[in-house]
Amino acid sequence: MDLFKVEKNAEVGRYAVAAKNLKAGEVIFSELPFTYGPKSDSPCLCLGCHAPVDCTYLCTKCKWPVCGPDCESVKIHKENECEIFSKANAQFQPVEDPADTCLQYECITPLRVLLEKERNPKRWEEEVAVMESHDSERKTNPIWEFNQQNVVGYIRGPCKLTEFPEELIHKVCGILEVNAFEARTPSCYTIRCLFPKLAILSHNCISNIHHAVDCVGNGDFNDCRVTVRAAIDIPEKGELYSSYTYSLWPTLVRREFLRESKYFDCKCERCGDKTELGTHLSTLKCQRCDNGVIVSSNPLDDTCEWKCTHCDYKTHGRAVRKVFAAIQNEIDQVEYVGGSEGIQQRETIFRKYKSVLHPKNAYMTILRSALTQLYGKAEGYTLEDLPDIILERKIELCQQLLEVLDVIEPGMSRIRGITLYELHGPLMIHARHQYQYGALDRDDFKGKLQQSVETLRKAVEILKHEPVSQPEGQLGQMAQAAYEQLIENFDLLVETA
Ligand SMILES: [Zn+2]
Numbered sequence: 099m100d101l102f103k104v105e106k107n108a109e110v111g112r113y114a115v116a117a118k119n120l121k122a123g124e125v126i127f128s129e130l131p132f133t134y135g136p137k138s139d140s141p142c143l144c145l146g147c148h149a150p151v152d153c154t155y156l157c158t159k160c161k162w163p164v165c166g167p168d169c170e171s172v173k174i175h176k177e178n179e180c181e182i183f184s185k186a187n188a189q190f191q192p193v194e195d196p197a198d199t200c201l202q203y204e205c206i207t208p209l210r211v212l213l214e215k216e217r218n219p220k221r222w223e224e225e226v227a228v229m230e231s232h233d234s235e236r237k238t239n240p241i242w243e244f245n246q247q248n249v250v251g252y253i254r255g256p257c258k259l260t261e262f263p264e265e266l267i268h269k270v271c272g273i274l275e276v277n278a279f280e281a282r283t284p285s286c287y288t289i290r291c292l293f294p295k296l297a298i299l300s301h302n303c304i305s306n307i308h309h310a311v312d313c314v315g316n317g318d319f320n321d322c323r324v325t326v327r328a329a330i331d332i333p334e335k336g337e338l339y340s341s342y343t344y345s346l347w348p349t350l351v352r353r354e355f356l357r358e359s360k361y362f363d364c365k366c367e368r369c370g371d372k373t374e375l376g377t378h379l380s381t382l383k384c385q386r387c388d389n390g391v392i393v394s395s396n397p398l399d400d401t402c403e404w405k406c407t408h409c410d411y412k413t414h415g416r417a418v419r420k421v422f423a424a425i426q427n428e429i430d431q432v433e434y435v436g437g438s439e440g441i442q443q444r445e446t447i448f449r450k451y452k453s454v455l456h457p458k459n460a461y462m463t464i465l466r467s468a469l470t471q472l473y474g475k476a477e478g479y480t481l482e483d484l485p486d487i488i489l490e491r492k493i494e495l496c497q498q499l500l501e502v503l504d505v506i507e508p509g510m511s512r513i514r515g516i517t518l519y520e521l522h523g524p525l526m527i528h529a530r531h532q533y534q535y536g537a538l539d540r541d542d543f544k545g546k547l548q549q550s551v552e553t554l555r556k557a558v559e560i561l562k563h564e565p566v567s568q569p570e571g572q573l574g575q576m577a578q579a580a581y582e583q584l585i586e587n588f589d590l591l592v593e594t595a
């Protein structure tokens with residue numbers, strides 16, 4: 099029996115509800131993608147395994163970049179674009195920097211969809227052709243002309259596939275833009291997959307499902323299977339929601355992203371609430387008085403006034419959007435800075451905006467999320483090296499982050515699992531230090547250790563569902579092993595501390 103039912107209404111179209119009471123962690127469904135391939139704005143990738151390439155090796159048949167002989171013979175390439183390109187002699191044009199966005203790749207995934215449609219007309223008709231493509235909105239958007247040149251033009255021109263009408267190719271582009279989900283290859287490169295069932299779920303800025311894509315990168319048609327589970331308990335007839343946006347962004351930014359890329363205005367409960375359900379992800383500090391915070395007067399109107407809750411200070415949604423953009427920009431600058439340098443640069447941004455943003459504001463939360471993973475790993479900052487004051491900082495960061503995640507990413511969420519894992523280590527080491535200094539007696543020490551083990555158990559409970567082809571799945575295995583060892587050696591740990 100299917101665990102979910104598809105329903106329809108005139109306003110929102112198709113959506114899915116639970117067919118019975120679902121328990122957190124329960125598998126609702128699993129499916130293979132209709133197809134998968136490079137994202138839009140992709141740099142040069144191997145067309146077999148989708149890892150970045152330097153373009154020195156070209157497929158012997160079609161002359162497009164692949165890693166080597168193994169990758170040129172995998173199905174997703176060989177039975178798709180490779181045949182078309184080689185028959186039409188549509189060759190890859192050399193590029194200056196393979197790491198830059200390469201427009202020649204825009205046609206790959208739409209072309210794979212079209213070829214899969216020919217191979218599997220029934221699935222196309224039943225599951226893909228019914229997807230929303232927002233053609234009328236997209237027609238007046240620059241994306242239409244972009245697709246006309248880079249996708250429609252290439253498929254009907256150099257590829258000589260005039261049997262695919264222009265409207266159909268545009269529709270495929272729209273279906274991909276609106277419905278595709280991201281997945282990571284084992285080389286940690288992001289690709290996009292078209293999951294017809296998953297795409298039926300409506301969007302909500304608080305998702306109640308968890309989806310994980312098992313992308314092993316073997317280039318088979320049956321790679322990238324997605325498994326969808328209930329993230330929290332969902333009652334029978336309860337609507338299933340996935341999120342199409344980054345959950346840590348503030349409302350203004352999420353709604354703008356959804357409007358520009360998915361063509362709708364989100365009016366979910368979180369978007370409609372001035373404090374984002376008490377998380378204060380959008381809230382700023384008042385610069386005029388000491389007691390007030392600044393919140394939107396109407397979060398569903400991006401251009402409304404923002405007011406202090408205490409004094410009569412007012413500003414505009416547009417001004418707030420600019421502040422957010424400036425901070426995001428600073429955070430982006432340090433995105434790839436790791437190690438102790440990465441810690442210091444993020445702590446500097448954190449201090450800089452402390453007086454401007456609410457302590458739980460989205461950008462403080464985004465910084466916390468990066469810092470919780472850097473403290474304890476970076477050189478000079480490994481857990482065993484950390485002085486108590488830094489261990490306490492890591493514990494505080496994890497706990498503050500979890501307070502927000504409990505609301506916006508409830509239940510079986512990947513980021514909650516990772517954060518719980520990050521929290522258990524410093525809890526344990528900090529407790530041991532305290533016991534060694536005599537700041538804790540034996541019973542309290544035991545209690546703190548149990549708390550750390552319980553935190554790790556919760557992390558395992560979440561991360562065990564992640565595929566081992568992905569870093570979170572590997573972390574889950576490590577966490578499981580650590581948990582078993584801790585349980586086995588618990589008394590010894592107390593004895594020898
Ligand atoms: Zn490859």
Ligand SMILES: [Zn+2]
Pocket residue numbers: 157158159160161162170175176179180181
């Ligand atoms: Zn080829």
Ligand SMILES: [Zn+2]
Pocket residue numbers: 302303364365366367368369
């Ligand atoms: Zn929303």
Ligand SMILES: [Zn+2]
Pocket residue numbers: 384385386387388389390391406407408409410411
């Ligand atoms: Zn004020």
